[in-house]
Amino acid sequence: MKTLPINQKPKILLAEDDEFLSKALKYRLEERGYFVIHAKDGDEALSKIKEEQPDIILLDIAMPGKNGFDVLKEIKKSKETKKIPTIIISNLGQESDIEEGFKLGASDYLVKSDFSTKEIVEKVEKYLKN
Amino acid sequence: MNKFIRKKKELEESGKNFKDFVHDLNFLVQVVGSKGEFIYVNKKWKRILGYTEKDLRKINLFDIIRKDQIPHRKKLFREIIKGNRVNNIEAVFISKKGKEVIVEGSVVSTFKNGKFLFAKGIFNDITTKKEIENIARQSKEKYERIFNNSPAAIVILDAKGNVIDLNNRLKDWLKYKSKDVIGKNVLNIPFIPLRSKIVAAKKIAQRISGKELDPYELEFIAKNGEKKIGLIDASPVKNEKGKMIRDIVTIYDVTEFNKIKDKLKESQEIFESIVSSAQDAIVMIDNNGCATYWNKAAERTFDYKKSEIIGKNIHHILAPDKYREHYEKGFRKFNKTGEGNAIGKVTELSGIKKNGIEFPIELSLSSVKINGKWNAIGIIRDITKRKEVDNMKKEFISMASHQLKTPLTAISWFVEILNDEKIGSLNERQKELVKDIYTSTKQEIKLVNDLLNLSRLEGGSIRIEPKKNQYESIINSVIKKKKLLAEKRRCKLLFKKPKKRLPFIPLDKFLLEEIIDNLVANAIYYSKPESQVTVELKKRSSDYLLVVSNEGIGISKEEHKNIFKKFFRAKNAKKKEQNGSGLGLYIVKKIIETSGGKIWFDSEKNKGAKFYLSIPLSGMKKKKGSKKLL
Numbered sequence: 001m002k003t004l005p006i007n008q009k010p011k012i013l014l015a016e017d018d019e020f021l022s023k024a025l026k027y028r029l030e031e032r033g034y035f036v037i038h039a040k041d042g043d044e045a046l047s048k049i050k051e052e053q054p055d056i057i058l059l060d061i062a063m064p065g066k067n068g069f070d071v072l073k074e075i076k077k078s079k080e081t082k083k084i085p086t087i088i089i090s091n092l093g094q095e096s097d098i099e100e101g102f103k104l105g106a107s108d109y110l111v112k113s114d115f116s117t118k119e120i121v122e123k124v125e126k127y128l129k130n
Numbered sequence: 131m132n133k134f135i136r137k138k139k140e141l142e143e144s145g146k147n148f149k150d151f152v153h154d155l156n157f158l159v160q161v162v163g164s165k166g167e168f169i170y171v172n173k174k175w176k177r178i179l180g181y182t183e184k185d186l187r188k189i190n191l192f193d194i195i196r197k198d199q200i201p202h203r204k205k206l207f208r209e210i211i212k213g214n215r216v217n218n219i220e221a222v223f224i225s226k227k228g229k230e231v232i233v234e235g236s237v238v239s240t241f242k243n244g245k246f247l248f249a250k251g252i253f254n255d256i257t258t259k260k261e262i263e264n265i266a267r268q269s270k271e272k273y274e275r276i277f278n279n280s281p282a283a284i285v286i287l288d289a290k291g292n293v294i295d296l297n298n299r300l301k302d303w304l305k306y307k308s309k310d311v312i313g314k315n316v317l318n319i320p321f322i323p324l325r326s327k328i329v330a331a332k333k334i335a336q337r338i339s340g341k342e343l344d345p346y347e348l349e350f351i352a353k354n355g356e357k358k359i360g361l362i363d364a365s366p367v368k369n370e371k372g373k374m375i376r377d378i379v380t381i382y383d384v385t386e387f388n389k390i391k392d393k394l395k396e397s398q399e400i401f402e403s404i405v406s407s408a409q410d411a412i413v414m415i416d417n418n419g420c421a422t423y424w425n426k427a428a429e430r431t432f433d434y435k436k437s438e439i440i441g442k443n444i445h446h447i448l449a450p451d452k453y454r455e456h457y458e459k460g461f462r463k464f465n466k467t468g469e470g471n472a473i474g475k476v477t478e479l480s481g482i483k484k485n486g487i488e489f490p491i492e493l494s495l496s497s498v499k500i501n502g503k504w505n506a507i508g509i510i511r512d513i514t515k516r517k518e519v520d521n522m523k524k525e526f527i528s529m530a531s532h533q534l535k536t537p538l539t540a541i542s543w544f545v546e547i548l549n550d551e552k553i554g555s556l557n558e559r560q561k562e563l564v565k566d567i568y569t570s571t572k573q574e575i576k577l578v579n580d581l582l583n584l585s586r587l588e589g590g591s592i593r594i595e596p597k598k599n600q601y602e603s604i605i606n607s608v609i610k611k612k613k614l615l616a617e618k619r620r621c622k623l624l625f626k627k628p629k630k631r632l633p634f635i636p637l638d639k640f641l642l643e644e645i646i647d648n649l650v651a652n653a654i655y656y657s658k659p660e661s662q663v664t665v666e667l668k669k670r671s672s673d674y675l676l677v678v679s680n681e682g683i684g685i686s687k688e689e690h691k692n693i694f695k696k697f698f699r700a701k702n703a704k705k706k707e708q709n710g711s712g713l714g715l716y717i718v719k720k721i722i723e724t725s726g727g728k729i730w731f732d733s734e735k736n737k738g739a740k741f742y743l744s745i746p747l748s749g750m751k752k753k754k755g756s757k758k759l760l
Contacts, residue, residue, distance in 0.1 A: 020540035027547060062532060091535040094528055095593075113535040113575045117543045 009035040010128055013054035015045035015071065016089070017063040021112065025058070025089075028117040029124070042066025046074055049081055056128055058120075059106075061090040061097065069104060076105045085127040089120065158233060158253040164211060166191035169248050178255055180226035196222040196230065210239050210249050221253075232257045283360065283381040289374055291316040291334065303383055305353035316379075321350045330362075337364065347384065359385045411510040417465050417503040419443045431491075431512050433484035448481050450488055468497040468504040481510065489514050524589070531582045535575060542571040573709050580713040584696070587720040593755035594725050596636030601674055601745075602627060604639055605665060608646045612654065620659045621680075623650070626666040632674070636749035641721050648714045649678040649741050655707050656739070657682035669747075673727075676743040686735040693731065694719045702735070726751035 012034045016022040026036045037052055039045035042065045049057065049071075057075070061068035068088060075081045085107040090097065093111040101109045107127050110120060152159055153172050158179075161170035168186040176182070179194065195203050199222055210216055217236040225231050235253030239246060277284060283300035285293055293311050301307060304321045311319055316334070317327050326348045337343055345363040352358055360381035367376035405412050411431040414423035421444045424436045432439075432448055439447065445457050464470040472495045481491045492511045497504055545568040547553065549561070556564060586592045609625050616623040646665075653663040661681035668675045683702045685693060692698045697712040704710075722729050726746055733739035 018536050018540065021536065021543065024540060024543035024547060028543075031552065091532045091539065092528065112539045113542075113578075116546050118546065 009033060010056065011035045011037065011052060011054040012124065013037045013039065013045065013049055013052065013057045015039045015042070015058065015063065015068070016060045017041060018060075021060075024117055025120065028121055032121050032125075034124070042068070042071045045071050049075060049084070050078075053080065054084060056124055057084055057086040058089050058124070059086055061088060061092050061101075069100060072101070072104045072106060085130070087123060087127060089115075155252075157235070158251075158255060160191075160251045160253075161248050162191050162251070163248055164246055166207065174255075178225065178231055179223055185226065194223045194225075196224055207249075210237050211246050213239055213241060213246075215239075219251075219253075220256075230257070231255060232260045280380075283383065285311075285316075285379045285381070287316055287377040287379060289376070291377070293319065294376070300381065303352070304350055304358065310353075321352065323349060323351050326350065333362075337366075345382075347388075348381075350381075357385075358383065359388045409511075411508075411512075413444065413508045413510060415444055415506050415508070416500075417505060419445055419461055422505070423507075428510070431483075431510060432481065450480055450482055453479065464497065464506065465504055468499060470495070470497075473497050473506070478513070490517050520589070523585075524591075527582060527585045531578050534578045538571055538575050538578070542568060542575070545571065570709075577711050577713075580711050580717065583717055584713060587717060587724075591755045592721070592724065592753070594638050594641060594721075594750060594753040596638045596725070596750040596752055598634040599637040599639050599642075600634055601632050601637060601642075601667060601676075604637060604642050605646060605667060605676070608643055608650055609665065611647065612650050615651065616654050616663065619654050619657070621654050621657050622660075622662040623654070624662055624664045626664060628667050628669055630669075632667075632669060635674075635747070636752070637745075638725065638750055641725070642750070645718045645721060645743065646676070646678075648718050649676075649743065652714065653678050653680040653682070653739070653741075655710075656680065656703055673744045673746050676745075677740055678743070679738060679740040681738040684735045684737045684739055685731070685733040690731075690733070694729075724751075724753055 010033075012029055014022060014025060014029070014036055016025065016038070017040050022038055022040070026038060029036045037048055037054060039048050041063050045057075045059070045063075046066065048054075059068045059071060063071075066074075068090065072086060072088070075084065075086060082105075086105070087108045087110060088101045088106045089110050089112050090101075091112050093114075098109045108123060110123060115123075155172055156174060157172075158175040159170075159172040160168065160175055163169055167190045171179075171181075171186065181189070181194070191207070192200055192203065203221065206216060206219070215236070215238050218234070219237060220232065220234050223231045223233060232255070233253035234256045235251060237249050237251040239249045241247060277295075278298040280297055280299055283303050284297045285300060286295040288294050292313060292315050296308060296311055306321055311321075314320075316322075317331060322330060329346070329348060333343060333346060343364070345361050348360050348362050350358045350360055361384045362379060362381055364377055364379045366374040367378060369375050405425045406427075408425060408427050411428035412423065412425045413421060413428050416422050420441050421439045422441075424434075424439050428439075429435055434447070445454075445461075449457060460470045460472065464473065472493065474496060476492055476494045478490065478492055480488050482488050490513045492513045494509045496507050498507060499505070545564055548556065548564050549568065583592075605625060609623060612623060650663065650665060657663055657680040663678070663680045666677045666679075668677070683706055685700055686702070689700045693700070694715050695712075696716045698716075699710055699712040719729050722743060722745075727750065728744040729742065731739055731741045
C-alpha cells in the first residue's frame with residue numbers, strides 16, 4: 001500500500017491499555033499505511049471515537065475505567081458511531097466473553113495470543129473493504 | 131313246736147327282710163358258686179352291669195371280667211374257695227353293653243360242714259372316681275411338664291415367701307439344685323445378690339400393699355458366678371377369701387436380650403454422636419414426606435429447630451416452589467418403589483432458610499425401608515461458600531491467564547516484527563535466536579492455554595457438542611496440519627483409511643481434532659528420524675478404533691502407569707524433547723473419557739508406541755457445560 005496523505009489514510013482507533021501490545025500493533029498498522037489513534041482506557045477511547053469518527057475500531061476488553069464491553073455499548077448506542085466496524089482484541093477467551101462481544105454488536109472477536117499482528121492487520125483490511 | 135315254727139317264721143321273716151335290704155343296697159352285691167356261676171346279684175348290680183336273670187343263667191363270673199384280668203382273677207377265686215377272705219379287690223367288669231365298670235370291694239366265702247357253698251362279693255362302683263383320678267393325674271403330669279419344660283424359669287412361693295418349688299429351667303439357668311433353694315425364703319436365696327434383694331423387697335412390699343406391678347428386671351448370680359438378668363412377672367394364687375396362698379414367680383431370661391439392647395443403645399449413641407457432630411444436615415423423611423429426623427447441622431443450615439420441623443412436610447418448607455411439581459411426581463414413584471431420580475446421587479439444588487433466603491445446597495439421597503414403607507435419608511450441605519470459592523477460582527484463572535498471556539503476546543508480536551526485517555536486517559545467528567524466542571513464546575502461550583483447559587476439564591465445565599461428522603475427514607485435516615512438522619522431523623506420515631467410507635456420526639470436531647493432533651504430534655516428536663508414523667482407522671463391531679503408531683523411543687514398562695498422569699513426562703521423552711508440559715495426554719484422556727470413549731497404549735522402550743483411541747459406534751457423548759477448550 002502506498003503512503004497516503006494523512007487526511008486520506010484510513011483512521012483506526014486502537015483502544016489497548018497494554019503499552020507493549022499497543023506499540024507493536026500501532027507499528028504494524030502504521031507500516032500498512034493506517035492512521036492510528038491510540039487510547040489507553042475506555043473513557044479516552046469513547047471521547048476519541050466521538051471526536052475522530054474513525055473508520056474502524058480495535059477494542060480491548062480489560063481496560064481501566066470503562067471496559068471494552070461498556071465502550072462497545074456506547075458506540076452502538078450513538079447514531080454517529082454505531083456503524084463503525086468494531087473488532088474486539090482481547091486475551092479474555094471465555095465463551096461467555098465472546099458471546100457477550102457478539103451480542104453487543106462486535107464485528108469480530110480476536111483472541112490476541114492466537115493471532116499474529118499480520119493476521120490482525122488482514123482482519124482490519126477485510127472489515128474496511130466491507 | 132309252735133315256738134319252733136314261729137322262730138323259723140321269724141327267721142324266715144328276718145331273712146327275707148335282710149334279703150330285701152341287700153337287694154336295695156347301694157353296692158353291687160353278687161353271690162357265685164364254686165364254678166363262678168351266679169347265684170344271686172342285687173338290683174344295683176343288675177342296673178350297673180345290665181345283665182338280666184336270664185343272661186345270668188348262661189354266663190359265669192369270668193365272662194364279665196376284663197380279659198387281661200381273668201388269669202389273675204381265677205387264681206384269686208381259688209384262694210377264696212379255700213376260704214381266704216380277700217379284701218380290697220379292684221376289678222374291671224364288662225357290662226352287657228361292653229362298657230368297663232371298675233369296682234372295688236371284698237369277697238367272703240360261706241362254707242357248710244367244711245364244704246364251700248358260695249362266695250359273696252360286695253363292691254362299690256368306682257368308675258367315675260377312677261376317671262376323676264385319671265384326669266387329676268394327667269393334669270398333674272401336664273402341669274409338671276409345663277412347669278419343668280417352660281422356657282421361663284418359675285419359682286413357686288408360699289404366702290410367707292418361702293420357696294416351695296422351682297422348675298428345671300431355673301435350675302439349668304442358674305445352676306442351682308432344688309435342695310439349695312427349696313424351703314428358703316425368697317430374700318435368702320443364694321442366687322439373689324444383695325442389691326437385687328433390696329429391689330425385690332421393695333417390690334414385694336408394694337405387692338403386699340395390693341399394688342399391681344409391671345414386670346421388672348432383676349439381676350441374678352448363677353452358681354458359676356455368671357451375671358444374669360431376669361424379667362420378673364409374679365402372679366398370686368388366692369384362696370376364696372382373697373388371701374394370697376401361693377405366688378407364682380415367672381422369670382424370663384433377658385440377659386442376651388439386654389446385651390443386644392445395650393449394643394443397640396451403644397450403636398445408637400455412636401450414630402447420634404456422629405450425626406449430631408456432622409457438619410452436614412442429616413434429615414430423614416417418612417413415606418408421607420414428613421420429617422422424622424433432623425440433626426443439629428440441619429438446625430444450623432436451615433435455621434429451623436427440630437421441634438419446628440419434625441412431623442411436617444419438609445419439601446413444602448425447605449424447597450423453592452420451582453421444584454414442587456417435579457418433586458411431587460418423583461415422590462409418588464419413590465413411595466412405591468424406593469427409587470427416584472435423585473436417590474443414590476448427589477444433586478445440586480437450592481433450599482430456603484427460615485428467613486426466606488434461597489441458598490445453594492448439595493443433596494445426597496438414599497432410601498431405607500422401615501416397616502415395609504420407604505423412607506428417605508438426605509444429607510444436605512450448604513454450598514454457598516463453595517460456590518463463592520468456585521467463582522473466585524474461575525475468575526482468578528481467567529484473570530491470571532489473561533495477565534500471563536498479555537506480555538507473551540507482546541513478545542511474540544515484537545519478534546514477528548523483528549523477523550520481518552523491515553526495521554533492519556538480521557544476520558543468520560540473530561535470525562535463529564529470534565526464531566527461538568518466537569517458538570518458546572508460542573510454547574508458553576500453549577502452556578497457559580493448557581492450564582486453563584485443565585481447570586475447565588477438572589471443574590467439569592467443559593462442553594462437548596457432537597455434531598454429525600465424518601471421522602475420516604477429521605483425521606485428514608489433522609494430517610494436513612501435521613504434514614509440516616513431520617517433514618521437519620524427517621518422518622513419513624501415513625493414514626490408513628478404512629476400507630469402506632464411514633457413516634456420519636456425532637463427533638465434536640474441535641475436541642476430536644485436538645485429541646488426534648496431540649497423539650500425532652507426540653508420535654512425530656518421539657519417533658526416530660526416517661521412520662514412519664501411521665494413523666489407522668478401523669470400524670469394529672462395537673467401536674471405531676484409531677491407532678496412532680510410531681517407530682520411536684517408546685515408553686519403558688515402569689513408566690506405563692504414569693503416562694496419563696498430570697505433568698508427567700517420561701525420562702527418555704524429556705531427553706529427546708525438552709519442551710512439553712506433560713499435560714497433553716492427561717487432557718486427551720479426560721476429554722475422551724468424558725465423551726464416552728477410551729484410550730490406551732502398547733509400548734516398550736525403543737520399540738515405538740501404539741496409542742489406541744476407541745469411540746463407540748454411536749459417536750461421542752454430549753455434555754452440557756459452559757466452556758470450550760482453548
